[in-house]
Amino acid sequence: MGYGSKDEICGTLVKYSMLVTNFIIFIGGIVLGIISLYTLFDKSFIKELLGTNLFTGAVYILISTGILLSLLSFLGCVGAAKEVKCMLLAYFIILFIIFVVMLVGGILCYVFRQRVETTMEQEMLRTIRSYGEDRVLTRAWDDLQEGLHCCGVTGYDDWRQHRIGGNIPDSCCREVNGKKQPCTLNFQASQQIYTSGCLNVTTTFMKQHANTVGTVGIAVSLFLLFGLALSCALFMLIV
Template sequence: MGKGADMDGCGQFMKYSMFFANFVIFVGGVTVLGIGVWTLADKAFINELLGTNLFMGTVYILMATGGMVALLAFFGCLGAVKEIKCLLLLYFLLVLVIFVVMLVGGILGYVFREKVHDTMEQEMQASIRMYGQKRAVTRAWDATQETLMCCGVNSFQDWGDQLPDSCCIEEEGKKLPCRYESQNIYPEGCLMLTEMFVKDHAEIIGAAGIITACLLLLGMIFSCALFKSIE
């Protein structure tokens, strides 16, 4: 009888532990989804200058899995409260798949962070020649220069005689005339600033993915324990 009571107590502990773990996982999934949406909405302009789709590909992976994790965590809470064994088993299998995908997405964020310099300078030098000819590249350069307050790849001299207005310093909401006045041009090139900008955001994305993947591992452990404790 003591053993049965002990098992009941253990089962109850696992039940509420899994419920709490899935609540934390739900918050993690929503956080990852939010970071992905923020990055996509506010940072996607820079993608044309990177020379690779790895950065935005990682964002899309984590957005999709973040949304799925939040939904799955809800069903994990339901399975824990209702003590439905088949739902717990399905939960475990789905979480295992998402765990792998999210872990890969998080690692890709860090891999991109280390490789960003290798491709960026070459792509930026190539794309600067397409300014004014390709709309996406033109918008990317203008947005990058105005957002990061920089000009050209290494300096404004990269533009030659085709200096765009986005290189001009802005004061009180107005662009200063800068075509023939270098003191009114953003002094720093965009390569270093863009590299720092992307690396910082890739680190945030990577960390969010890996932390949430670790939380999923916790959810799998509790789901297995609860599955075994249910008679």
Template sequence: MLLTFFVILFFIFILMLIGGILGYVFRNQVDDRMNREMISTVALYNNDTAVTEAWDSVQKNFRCCGISVNGAKGYQIYQRQNRPSFGGGTGKDKVPKSCCKDPNGNQERTCTQTPDDPLQVYQEDCYAKMKDFVKYN
């Protein structure tokens, strides 16, 4: 039994080593792929439930908003899509509620209509935050 345990542990170690080497060798491809996927899925926000939930989770957990494209700030990608509303808002919402800073736990958020205010809306790009997270973990 001890020999079986050692063999299984050895195989797990080898798999982890191979995974680390492959991750290092293909890190640029992973970076490019992540960027392309984030750009393509942000256009599906509010049209696909899984994508919407994923973006909301990323934006809340990483304290960011959208993804920068062609020099525009992250949250501006939502403004360019000319959507009438985000998440059943008033029709004037320019960014999703998951982009809002909420220091007091207040559910009445008006920041979705004023995305340029850094006190109310996360200004950071989600791609940069996720890239740093993946890089350091």
């Protein structure tokens, strides 16, 4: 395989440009996978209170495509270096599919970012009623309140309004000198209770994660356009 004499310089330039592009795509795939994994497991207890699987689904999509990109970049490099047309064609088709899937994943993160506050508020109010009865939800609420130093949905009074019994969990209690202070007996003991509601803290946290993952996903997917264009150009130049 080779180039026509008139296309030799152009073909060499496209070939090396594709090698550089695939190296960048390889790095981008690794970065995307790492960021997505971190987002999935950082404060993972929050996903029990999201009220939607949209964000988790989008992150899984981006993790999968990030891994595939890292593997596919080797196919692109070999196809370009060896000038194998069938490999370049396979690379183009697979890369186009990944481009579409990754773009969808990035867009889903932004859609989730717009919907998270409404869906999370409804889900949090619903799950308060199951606190103490559902082990998973109970652990999620305790980890949320202790981890983000918040209490209830909009405030600690939510535990009295939406839960039978009216007692707030010990996870709402502040630590003084390394020890939890009792706060279930007095709802007005604000100096002993986390006064911030968990809704604002949690939605801000999730929006930041969704924005980061969505931005990286879309940025990498747009960069794949260079890989698609270069592989197509190199395919046409090889005679």
